Amino acid sequence: MNSEMKNTTVATSSTADSALAREQISRWMDGDIAPHEIELAMTALAREEGRYCWAEMHFVGDCIRGLENTPKGCAEAIRAAIAAEPAIIAPAGKRLRVQAQERSLMTAMKSISHLGRGGRAWATAAAVAAVGFVGTVVYKDQVVAPQVATAASVVTVADADVIKGVAPTKVRADFNAYLQAHQESADISSLSPMRQYLRPAVIVQAQ
């Protein structure tokens, strides 16, 4: 194959690829795309010609809808301004969180499929508890982390025990001060979902 033929073949292939990418972008902007194709479309859109195609096709749509007589777009200026902004690292979206929990549950169910009926019931309960725990971690931003227990709340726990006729619990008086000092000096950010369990663990039974 001589170089001219090679160039022609490459050009034809490139044109075909380009047309394919443009059709994919056209379908993606209408939501007519399989989940596994989304990454391909986003890869095409990451290139400048892909971005141009996306903009052009939306412009065509706006023109058909009669939005052509607006001022010129300001996407370039906005893009420059956004480039100066820090990238967002937000908690995963609701859909992603739900998918993560569903995956977790499905994995647990698969792993217990060989057990008997009774075993599956117990294992299901355990799996649900595990998903609940995962949910607690995932939704940690929405969980109001309890503050250091106040004397009033500790007294309420002790009173409740008296009412039930259970031996009253005694709280070590110095523990709140210790816990507060610990939280101030230690890096416990990574433990934030667990923090709610720390305080009950330090209530000791009366002798």
Added chain:
Amino acid sequence: MSDRAVDQELVERVQAGDKRAFDLLVLKYQRKVQRLVARFVRDSGEVDDVVQEAFIKAYRALPTFRGDAAFYTWIYRIAINCAKNYLASPARRIVPQSDLISDDDDDAESFDRNTGLHDVATPDAEYASKQIAEAVNRAMAALPEDLRTAVTLREIEGLSYEEIAAAMDCPIGTVRSRIFRAREAIATELRPLLDTREDRRW
């Protein structure tokens, strides 16, 4: 996947740190937001300032966007608030209340295309817009009937590909092809008008 789901997919990518996905949202909604803001703000330069501010505020607020509302209603609301704040600032002139839209009427699509923006556009911009409108009309008229119907059902009526396939009694693959070919034909007609840097609309 609905139009809203496409936006949500892009939003989640932005929330994961992908700034390019936000650029795609800007390219998709900038004209609608411009049109909306132009109902409040008269000067075209000021419209662009307010639109930029709205998108930047939206970007900064995206970590809190959970997808309970559609992205476009969210960005429209931000844009309206930006425009109102802009007008309320002491340095700005007061626009008569009758010129403003009501809070309930925040859909850029419902804006009458023949009013409002003529105060904003310069004569050059008006001429360019007229040329574009004529080119689009010419391209639409030149399309084969089935392509014109498919793209009209999609762009104006907002039908999904499945609905268009049912309406036109053809396979969904044919709908995909017709819509794409119609867009390409119109884009080809528009390209000479947009190919210079000054006339770039995005």
